[in-house]
Amino acid sequence: xxxxxxxxxxxxxxxxxxxxxxxxxxxxxxxxxxxxxxxxxxxxxxxxxxxxxxxxxxxxxxxxxxxxxxxxxxxxxxxxxxxxxxxxxxxxxxxxxxxxxxxxxxx
Amino acid sequence: xxxxxxxxxxxxxxxxxxxxxxxxxxxxxxxxxxxxxxxxxxxxxxxxxxxxxxxxxxxxxxxxxxxxxxxxxxxxxxxxxxxxxxxxxxxxxxxxxxxxxxxxxxxxxxxxxxxxxxxxx
Numbered sequence: 001x002x003x004x005x006x007x008x009x010x011x012x013x014x015x016x017x018x019x020x021x022x023x024x025x026x027x028x029x030x031x032x033x034x035x036x037x038x039x040x041x042x043x044x045x046x047x048x049x050x051x052x053x054x055x056x057x058x059x060x061x062x063x064x065x066x067x068x069x070x071x072x073x074x075x076x077x078x079x080x081x082x083x084x085x086x087x088x089x090x091x092x093x094x095x096x097x098x099x100x101x102x103x104x105x106x107x
Numbered sequence: 108x109x110x111x112x113x114x115x116x117x118x119x120x121x122x123x124x125x126x127x128x129x130x131x132x133x134x135x136x137x138x139x140x141x142x143x144x145x146x147x148x149x150x151x152x153x154x155x156x157x158x159x160x161x162x163x164x165x166x167x168x169x170x171x172x173x174x175x176x177x178x179x180x181x182x183x184x185x186x187x188x189x190x191x192x193x194x195x196x197x198x199x200x201x202x203x204x205x206x207x208x209x210x211x212x213x214x215x216x217x218x219x220x221x222x223x224x225x226x227x228x
Contacts, residue, residue, distance in 0.1 A: 034214035043218035
């Protein structure tokens with residue numbers, strides 16, 4: 001099983017500032033990495049797939065980078081609606097696995 | 108507009124069974140894999156099971172293998188999860204999600220609103 005480790009567990013950032021969230025895989029997953037945003041009481045939403053591709057409805061302030069085993073989700077200028085929990089997920093192989101999540105909170 | 112609507116959650120005693128359903132609309136259901144993911148309150152997301160669209164290939168997490176069965180009816184655009192021998196640790200919100208493609212592991216591009224399962228005596 002590929003273990004996904006996210007850091008930090010909680011990130012405190014002020015609105016308008018930049019946030020960088022990390023995700024590490026226990027082995028190379030090439031670029032088979034997705035990021036999801038989840039707000040309380042809501043379903044997760046796909047933000048990034050293929051490590052860096054963005055669905056058409058996702059704002060450009062969200063960007064993903066990395067390959068192999070190290071990945072980063074960057075939010076360039078935090079808006080109030082961006083404070084949520086973020087999960088990375090590998091789809092390189094079965095079982096699909098998620099990181100434990102990073103909670104992005106207002107500083 | 109793509110929509111996924113789960114139903115069937117509820118309170119079940121340990122050892123009991125329950126069937127979850129997910130009604131899909133807005134896309135050609137048979138062309139896509141479909142996945143169940145659960146969210147344990149206060150914890151993270153856990154993949155449960157995936158079923159392919161055209162060939163029906165299934166995959167399960169070890170924690171549910173032999174107890175849960177995923178299935179789909181492409182004529183009714185509906186995904187199912189038959190759960191048996193339920194345990195307290197199965198308590199979670201269960202989400203149905205659409206795979207971005209078919210016949211392999213893919214990111215999950217649309218999610219339902221979830222249905223809550225509570226396993227308790």
